[in-house]
Amino acid sequence: MEPISHEGLGRLLKLDSNLQTPHIVFSQTELSESGNLETGGTIKIGKVFDLPPSPLGLDSDKPPYLQLSKDIAVIDNAYSLQPKKLVEIASSFRTEAGFSRLLYAPAVEPSQMPILAYLGVDIFDDLNVELRSSTGWALESGEWIKNNGKIDDLFAHNREELNRWILRIRNALLNGKLRELVEVTSLHNPRVSQILYHSTQLLIDKGAKVKSNIRSNDLSLNHPAIVDFQDRLSDYEPPAKNMVLLILPCSARKPYFKSSSHKRFFNALREVENYLALHVVSVTSPLGLVPRELEFCYPAAHYDIAVTGKWSASEIEMLRNQLIKLNPKEHYAKAIVHAGSSSKIMTNLIKELGIEVVDTRVEKPSSYEGLEILQNVARMTLTGIPLLNTKDRAHGEARGLAKFQYGEMSDFLIKSEISGRMPYKLRCGDFAAMSPVVGGFGLTLNGAIAYASQGGPIVVAEDFKLIGDLFAVGVKSYKGNWNIGDQVVIKQNDEVTAVGIAKMVPEEMISMNRGVAVEVRHHV
Amino acid sequence: MSEAFVPLTDFVNESKSIPRDHPLDKPVAKWTEDEVLNGEIVEAGVVILRTRGCYWSIKEGCSMCGYFNDTVPGGVSDDMLREQWKRVRPILKGKKYAKIYTSGSFIDPTEVPFDFANEVMSDLSDMGVEKVLIESLPEFVNPKNFNYDKAPKLEIAIGLESSNPVVLDKSVNKRLRWPHFVKVCKLARDNGAEVKAYILLKPPYLSEKESIDDAVKSAIDAAPHVDKISINPVNVQKNTVVEKLWFRNEWVAPWLWSVVEVLKKCEDLPVRVYSDPTGGGTRRGAHNCHDCNKKILQALNNHRLGLGDLKGLHCNCKSRWDVLVRQSNLRRNGSEPHGYRSGFSGSRHF
Numbered sequence: 001m002e003p004i005s006h007e008g009l010g011r012l013l014k015l016d017s018n019l020q021t022p023h024i025v026f027s028q029t030e031l032s033e034s035g036n037l038e039t040g041g042t043i044k045i046g047k048v049f050d051l052p053p054s055p056l057g058l059d060s061d062k063p064p065y066l067q068l069s070k071d072i073a074v075i076d077n078a079y080s081l082q083p084k085k086l087v088e089i090a091s092s093f094r095t096e097a098g099f100s101r102l103l104y105a106p107a108v109e110p111s112q113m114p115i116l117a118y119l120g121v122d123i124f125d126d127l128n129v130e131l132r133s134s135t136g137w138a139l140e141s142g143e144w145i146k147n148n149g150k151i152d153d154l155f156a157h158n159r160e161e162l163n164r165w166i167l168r169i170r171n172a173l174l175n176g177k178l179r180e181l182v183e184v185t186s187l188h189n190p191r192v193s194q195i196l197y198h199s200t201q202l203l204i205d206k207g208a209k210v211k212s213n214i215r216s217n218d219l220s221l222n223h224p225a226i227v228d229f230q231d232r233l234s235d236y237e238p239p240a241k242n243m244v245l246l247i248l249p250c251s252a253r254k255p256y257f258k259s260s261s262h263k264r265f266f267n268a269l270r271e272v273e274n275y276l277a278l279h280v281v282s283v284t285s286p287l288g289l290v291p292r293e294l295e296f297c298y299p300a301a302h303y304d305i306a307v308t309g310k311w312s313a314s315e316i317e318m319l320r321n322q323l324i325k326l327n328p329k330e331h332y333a334k335a336i337v338h339a340g341s342s343s344k345i346m347t348n349l350i351k352e353l354g355i356e357v358v359d360t361r362v363e364k365p366s367s368y369e370g371l372e373i374l375q376n377v378a379r380m381t382l383t384g385i386p387l388l389n390t391k392d393r394a395h396g397e398a399r400g401l402a403k404f405q406y407g408e409m410s411d412f413l414i415k416s417e418i419s420g421r422m423p424y425k426l427r428c429g430d431f432a433a434m435s436p437v438v439g440g441f442g443l444t445l446n447g448a449i450a451y452a453s454q455g456g457p458i459v460v461a462e463d464f465k466l467i468g469d470l471f472a473v474g475v476k477s478y479k480g481n482w483n484i485g486d487q488v489v490i491k492q493n494d495e496v497t498a499v500g501i502a503k504m505v506p507e508e509m510i511s512m513n514r515g516v517a518v519e520v521r522h523h524v
Numbered sequence: 525m526s527e528a529f530v531p532l533t534d535f536v537n538e539s540k541s542i543p544r545d546h547p548l549d550k551p552v553a554k555w556t557e558d559e560v561l562n563g564e565i566v567e568a569g570v571v572i573l574r575t576r577g578c579y580w581s582i583k584e585g586c587s588m589c590g591y592f593n594d595t596v597p598g599g600v601s602d603d604m605l606r607e608q609w610k611r612v613r614p615i616l617k618g619k620k621y622a623k624i625y626t627s628g629s630f631i632d633p634t635e636v637p638f639d640f641a642n643e644v645m646s647d648l649s650d651m652g653v654e655k656v657l658i659e660s661l662p663e664f665v666n667p668k669n670f671n672y673d674k675a676p677k678l679e680i681a682i683g684l685e686s687s688n689p690v691v692l693d694k695s696v697n698k699r700l701r702w703p704h705f706v707k708v709c710k711l712a713r714d715n716g717a718e719v720k721a722y723i724l725l726k727p728p729y730l731s732e733k734e735s736i737d738d739a740v741k742s743a744i745d746a747a748p749h750v751d752k753i754s755i756n757p758v759n760v761q762k763n764t765v766v767e768k769l770w771f772r773n774e775w776v777a778p779w780l781w782s783v784v785e786v787l788k789k790c791e792d793l794p795v796r797v798y799s800d801p802t803g804g805g806t807r808r809g810a811h812n813c814h815d816c817n818k819k820i821l822q823a824l825n826n827h828r829l830g831l832g833d834l835k836g837l838h839c840n841c842k843s844r845w846d847v848l849v850r851q852s853n854l855r856r857n858g859s860e861p862h863g864y865r866s867g868f869s870g871s872r873h874f
Contacts (some may be wrong), residue, residue: 027851027854029855031553034853037688037690037694037730037734038690040856041854054729054856054857055729055856055857056690056694056695056729057531057532057535057693057694057697058531058535058697059531059534059535059538059768060772060774062531073858076774076857077772077773077774077857079773079859080772080859082771082772105857106854106855106856107856109860109861126856127851127854127855128861130845130847130851131847131848131851131860131861132861132864132865132868134843134844134847135844135864135867137868144868197585199613232566252622326765355678356735377570400537440582488769501857
């Protein structure tokens with residue numbers, strides 16, 4: 001088997017027989033029953049595999065949660081387990097099943113297949129679809145519709161529809177849109193939305209970071225990438241002390257600094273003396289607050305939301321929390337709010353935290369009049385603020401970004417010789433440079449050596465001349481931990497020979513024989 | 525012994541709760557019902573005495589049995605037992621058939637003292653009762669435990685549950701050995717008692733089809749050794765493993781069609797095989813769709829009393845049962861989607 005694509009904990013595998021997961025087995029032809037209670041029958045997925053025996057006498061509330069045969073792991077009761085429990089079990093799917101066993105969830109409703117695939121289930125069956133077909137219901141896009149046609153047709157129709165449904169799940173997984181399909185199925189399905197709600201932390205901790213565009217809505221407040229971004233804002237520090245916080249609205253174009261409105265803001269502000277002491281933070285939903293330096297970081301440049309101009313109570317609460325993480329009282333001298341529809345809300349929230357704030361009260365922030373007012377307010381507010389020079393500012397920007405991206409392992413970047421300036425030319429010596437692909441600082445080969453010595457994750461590969469991507473078959477061992485989408489260092493013969501982006505999780509690299517393990521960015 | 529023993533034992537124990545306080549001088553229940561005695565329909569008096577309860581349920585217990593809920597863990601004194609007996613006598617007066625149940629084994633001398641049992645039996649005899657049914661685990665079926673001075677004809681009901689050791693072990697958690705069961709049946713019959721066997725239909729973890737096959741096989745196995753067989757569809761009793769599985773939707777009570785199917789397949793056996801489903805027609809007992817529960821239960825009752833057969837029963841839900849049974853060995857447990865029996869018609873009934 002060969003992993004082709006990941007999203008969350010889900011995986012699209014190409015199996016030997018040219019089948020792909022997530023996969024449906026049809027009970028009439030591909031499942032066979034066992035002769036007695038102590039064996040498990042067989043399942044046909046290209047080849048015929050033995051199933052583990054059913055969990056006689058076991059308590060589904062206690063580990064081990066999966067039943068294992070040589071090639072198949074079964075999560076019995078996936079359709080009925082408590083949502084919280086299911087997520088807890090999902091967190092140990094791969095520890096129990098390993099990566100080379102296919103994970104089979106029997107008798108699942110079609111509407112639950114996307115979320116289960118998102119949590120790592122590979123194989124489903126048509127048992128429940130067959131039952132429901134016998135009662136005269138037709139399957140349509142994972143939903144049941146009462147149909148009074150001929151029953152004979154209905155079985156065939158529903159099997160076909162189920163095939164289309166699984167194809168849709170597979171396509172979504174391939175295109176990084178599985179989350180969207182899961183959100184769609186969760187809309188009017190309390191069970192799916194509960195599972196989705198509880199799985200956020202698990203997806204942050206272990207999920208693959210596919211950098212696909214987040215077309216967001218209210219549900220996306222719990223998108224793992226968004227919650228992760230929000231949490232890590234508390235690690236972030238502005239470029240310098242005693243700057244003036246400038247709250248601007250977000251823009252449709254990402255990253256924001258490339259949008260026409262933000263270009264106009266910049267052009268207006270650069271005429272103000274000491275404008276470098278202004279720190280631009282954009283206010284947006286569902287991310288909350290995005291400081292200028294983090295605009296490249298996923299998902300700040302990878303989302304889209306229906307703009308309504310209305311802020312819901314949950315969004316305001318979220319903004320409040322994000323503002324507290326930014327800690328304005330400590331980091332800024334004053335604040336200016338120039339954010340259109342959210343101005344009032346932001347002004348009040350900043351006031352709550354006890355720093356001096358000016359609201360420009362402009363309805364159209366990027367209009368000519370609006371810009372003029374912004375310019376005047378900035379000029380007034382900046383009087384008495386200590387001068388900030390380009391070099392210090394760049395240094396501060398690099399430090400903020402490095403800390404946000406690399407956390408405790410960012411020392412080597414902060415201490416390096418920082419040059420250039422945001423957005424594109426910022427560099428940390430010969431360790432790292434801005435990369436929109438990585439979403440922030442991308443490591444160079446020298447950076448990889450330093451990163452590895454600070455405890456960064458390492459993939460140890462077999463000894464051969466690395467010319468392109470590293471494939472799973474060439475991986476010998478690993479050190480440290482990472483999620484799909486993180487940067488990893490490749491070592492061969494105890495020498496760092498490359499750095500790239502992980503395409504599999506650690507154990508998966510070891511157990512797979514096919515597929516890209518690391519997308520290499522730089523090699524010797 | 526198999527490894528799965530330990531988890532199921534823990535599961536049974538964790539599911540239990542301490543029985544609440546009960547008045548010691550009152551029986552659990554008493555009622556009358558129709559029964560067949562020597563080919564005739566008679567009214568039988570049924571009483572359940574409150575006792576310390578089944579020794580096995582105190583030690584471990586069976587996965588489907590919630591009768592410990594009616595017991596008194598500290599035990600019931602002889603005086604209180606006699607008090608209870610006084611209260612149930614009126615209902616037994618003038619009856620030819622009596623059923624004396626406890627939530628355990630009537631002939632376990634540590635549960636029901638022999639002297640008290642002896643008094644009860646001679647009292648029944650004096651009242652003109654011709655036959656008395658009691659229940660017991662096989663381990664107490666020893667002539668010394670039912671060697672009464674004077675007693676009606678004795679019928680001992682033994683919970684065989686299944687003749688398959690895997691089912692007994694991993695699904696029911698009952699330590700019954702088939703050779704031992706055969707031995708005690710002979711012992712009882714040699715000593716003038718009749719034997720009635722209880723066979724479970726759909727114990728936990730088993731699917732509909734597996735359980736039908738298991739019940740039929742068990743009935744065929746047991747038939748030569750017993751005088752009648754009662755098929756007991758598993759019902760959901762409080763604080764049991766079955767209840768937990770049912771709450772989690774990992775198991776549902778069997779269909780009445782399955783009961784009918786088992787009885788049909790046992791028609792040719794040389795002994796009477798019948799069923800009187802506890803809680804029949806409710807969600808916690810064997811049931812079909814809301815339209816036919818009453819009809820089928822009535823047919824089962826007629827069949828039990830020899831007033832009719834099980835032919836010609838029909839309902840729309842029968843075809844659903846067919847589909848489920850056909851695929852149920854692939855389903856890996858005894859569950860089915862909510863509302864399936866009524867065709868997902870969305871009514872308030874189940």
